[in-house]
């Protein structure tokens with residue numbers, strides 16, 4: 001059995017592939033020149049969504065859609081970098097789960113900037129120091145990231161895209177399990193491993209850090225300390241993995257938002273999702289039927305509610321803001337009609353963004 005003739009065919013295909021990749025990038029560059037003149041956005045989530053759909057529809061295998069998405073992610077990343085080397089802010093330091101999510105969304109060709117907090121990530125885009133920010137918004141085990149929700153109250157940034165990605169946590173330390181006395185991590189990550197930590201380290205002190213990668217930096221320096229973080233952070237900071245996949249739910253998934261300054265255009269056909277921040281005002285969330293009244297204008301028009309979350313308004317005790325996710329795009333007539341009705345009795349109806357509804361990498 002001779003491999004060489006087959007490898008010669010692969011070499012020939014690679015030559016063609018490189019040529020095709022460069023032709024694709026040259027077209028992206030051409031689009032970039034037009035965008036410069038017309039002041040168009042460089043990253044266009046709705047167009048990328050359409051490209052992925054067409055690519056998947058033409059896929060006859062054996063490559064699966066998840067692998068194809070990863071390949072196209074890098075093609076698009078290289079193309080975007082030729083248009084303009086975008087700068088992406090994320091909750092750092094390097095090798096955090098948000099960093100990994102940002103790379104998954106934007107590929108290796110862009111510039112990434114580590115921020116100390118979610119609020120700083122918002123601020124970087126608001127001040128124009130970064131083009132986009134990637135922030136964690138909710139987790140399948142632990143629910144919403146509260147500091148992220150609270151940032152939307154003050155901010156005018158738009159959610160332009162989202163990413164769902166499975167998160168696996170490891171226990172990372174220079175010490176063996178029996179010598180660990182303190183475990184550092186982001187509050188959300190500690191909570192996602194609560195039962196494992198109770199079972200294996202019942203005596204250990206759990207201490208909050210600003211991010212998972214920050215926890216690894218601390219654990220690297222302190223005797224008796226460990227961190228809960230992704231294995232990427234263990235590799236990056238050169239600290240050993242003591243136990244892997246310690247999250248209580250095997251399919252632990254985090255949803256990330258991509259924030260930008262300009263809204264994403266509609267895809268249509270039920271393939272968009274929108275987020276809003278709504279206040280019933282004047283303590284009305286405490287009155288019978290208040291919440292029902294808020295949801296009726298949406299329900300009556302068949303606009304599906306996929307998430308509702310309340311947060312204290314911090315204006316008065318027991319007054320709440322509601323964060324909702326609904327099917328459809330802000331600019332669609334049905335949505336506009338529902339919003340007009342809501343605005344009649346809600347003092348605050350703030351559009352946080354509309355973006356592609358894609359949930360899985362293989363979709």
Ligand SMILES: C=C(O[C@@H]1C=C(C(=O)O)C=C[C@H]1O)C(=O)O
Nearest residue numbers: 028031042043044047048076079
């Ligand atoms: C090339 C473009 O710019 C970017 C790159 C894309 C691509 O490589 O297919 C698609 C959308 C944009 O994020 C474009 O707007 O078409």
